Amino acid sequence: MDAILEKLTNPGFDLEKVRSDFAYLELEGPIIYLDNAATTQRPNQVIDRMSDFYRFENGNPLRGAHRLGAAATEAMVNSRARVAKFINSKSVREIIFTRNASEALNLVTYTWALDNLKPGDQILITRMEHHSNFVNWQFAAQKTGAELSFIELTSDYQLDMADYKSKISERTKVVAFSAASNVLGTMPDTREIIKIAKQHGALTVVDAAQLVPHIKVDVQDLDCDFLAFSGHKMLAPLGIGVLYGKAEILNKISPFQYGGEMIEYVEDQSSTYAEIPYKFEAGTQDVGGMVGLATAIDYLEDVGLTNIAEYEAALADYCVAELEQLPDLEIYHPRQGVKGPAIAFNVMGAHPHDVATILDYHGVAIRAGHHCTQPLHRYLGQNSTNRVSFAFYNTKQEIDLFIEALHDVRDIMQLG
Amino acid sequence: MDLRQIYSQIIMENSRSNRHRYEMPDATATERGYNPSCGDDIHLSIKIEDDVITDASFTGTGCAISQASTSLLCGLIKGKPVTEAKELIKTFLGMIKGEITDDSILEEELEDAVAFKNISTMPQRVRCAVLAWRTLDLIIAKETGTEMTE
Structure with missing residues (x-):
């Protein structure tokens, strides 16, 4: 004490x-x-930075040749670089902006999961998942015929690693888990979970919404395939979140939403899609939220x-x-x-x-x-x-x- | 406002009362009332004979407000015609919305359930107080083929 x-x-x-x-x-x-x-x-710094963006840098990012459009684009590019540095991703292209962790996890479900899972496969999640990393996998299981299984907890509210090892097999195609419980505070050994998943060839999806605000996260060190978090749980505004994904996987999977700025060429009957990360960012993006998130990261790192x-x-x-x-x-x-x-x-x-x-x-x-x-x-x-x-x-x-x-x-x- | 105006003696006693808390195998209708955000979860049963509610009971779990409100509702409607119960629902919901404020009317019609009047000042707890009343409203609408109360 x-x-x-x-x-x-x-x-x-x-x-x-x-x-x-x-x-x-x-x-x-x-x-x-x-x-x-x-x-x-x-903090005031985040609110002030967003206010400045909307006062002096407000244009539609990635479009148009005028000065304010360029300022908004620059704000977006800089914010993405800030997030990439914060979680140490190999490339800025591996940072996809979403509305929140829920949307980030839905992106993985609607793209990777629906494209890859089939009957007989196993999806392994944990007993302590937030609905945002639970209901999406139920949906994937129902759509693809894969089986949804759960890693249970110990009497001390820890993730039961023995139960994990007994349930994972070559059938396990994805291990999706919370790196920090929003209820119990439990923080399982994320690196170990990922290491074991890799040994079985399973994709790893980390719900880090309750981790990133509290502990330094290094995605290259963790070696996870996907990692999701929300800005609003770490001083940034409501409505901005991040999905980190390994470039080699992001390049292979389908787009999530369709529309403006996620395309390359649009013909009458077919289109080709933009490079990552833009392939996953359809429509005008929340750059106000992005600069807020970048400033929140500055604040956290200053402390x-x-x-x-x-x-x-x-x-x-x-x-x-x-x-x-x-x-x-x-x-x-x-x-x-x-x-x-x-x-x-x-x-x-x-x-x-x-x-x-x-x-x-x-x-x-x-x-x-x-x-x-x-x-x-x-x-x-x-x-x-x-x-x-x-x-x-x-x-x-x-x-x-x-x-x-x-x-x-x-x-x-x-x-x- | 003092918290004890919300957690009054009437509400605390009724939240723990088991007088109307029982299963009713021969119920005319049973409906579940559920507040997904907070987890109040009740099953309300009533028996209707010749357009009169001859029995009313509930089972379930929830906060003191929801449980007391459900218990008081059961006590109030027992022995009353369905049409009168419908009027009581309108009065109770009107009180919670702050639309009916005349104490003499409220006390005469709602009796002890007037204890929930102050809930109108706590919007985040309104759903707890009205859960049983909305559930009864649904039962009556289904049984009589009429519209639910606004």
Whole structure:
């Protein structure tokens, strides 16, 4: 606990300065925002950069010869390069902009999966997937006749690697998994999962929506085939996301959506398609979102991904330790290994929606529900849970106020 | 507004009450009411004899608001003609929308269910409060071949 408290007191970055960059903290009746796994807040730098784009660089990218069109194109190119550098992709052509991680994962489903899967094949996902990496694979299984199988969890809410090894075979054509659970905080050994998948010749798809905001990701080091994440969970605006894909695979698969700028030549009855990544980016793209994402990445790297990971881990560990002191509370979060700053819990005798309403009254914003993970909740034996999730702009004091508000839940719900 | 105006004694007691919580094998109609975002999930059963609701019960899980509202609804409609139950739904939904505010009317018609009046100030909890009423509305619409309440 001493090391945790030391980290919370001395985070290794200027926490006060960081907090001054987030306007929501200036709201009257302060908000303790502990719903960062749903979406983070945005610092002024991101909002200002987007504002500047729309004021001074606004044209339709990749079209027209005029100065503003060129400025928008340049903003797009620079943003893509920024993302490529951030996750260390071999080429900028491997970065496809999408609306969010869900759309990125749908892209893989509608292109690679529908083109390649057939009856007898196996799709392997995990028990803790978000619906965005679950329902799409159900759809692929139903369309192609492939079988959908699940890697189960251990009693410590870790991914059961023994179960994984027992289920993977030469029939497994794709292993698609969350690198960080949005509910439990579980962070499985992504490199090991990918290594084993490769040994069996399976494609690897990483849902990194809850990983990229917290831990430095290097796609070449991971050697994954696809990796998806959302901008809005890492300080960028709602509506911009990324699919990383290996160029050799992207070159082979079909386009996702059809229309403007994804083509080369359009004849009456057939067309040829643009080179990657443009082949996958039909229609006018959200360059405002792209510059926001690039600026968010600048911000995260200025604070330092290592600083962020260590400080957020201390916040989560401190919060778990405090929650453990409370009576009649169940915590759904691994106690061992690497984990992200999301913690699910239930107050026995109080429905999560009531808990969230009472906490909201105290200015504490948490999530209540199934968090888009109904199969995981069936496994947990809970209809719904509460979830707190941290970002690096949260503080120990905010956790203390959250815990204090939880005492009022017992009072109002007459739990004694 | 004080939270205890929402989590009032009436609502807390009814959220835990088992008086109307039972299966009804000889029900005239049973419908499921479900809020996918928060997981409130009820099955509402009613028995209709000669256009009168002679029994009403429910099973299921959910937050205190949804469970109390369902329990109070069952108690209120038991013994009432279907046409009167339909009017009660209109009054309850009108109260939640803030369209009917006259306390004397609300108290006379809705009795203890008037305890949900303050929910109109908490839009994110409205769906919990109206779940059972919308479910009953669906049952009545199906049974009588009439339109659902707006």
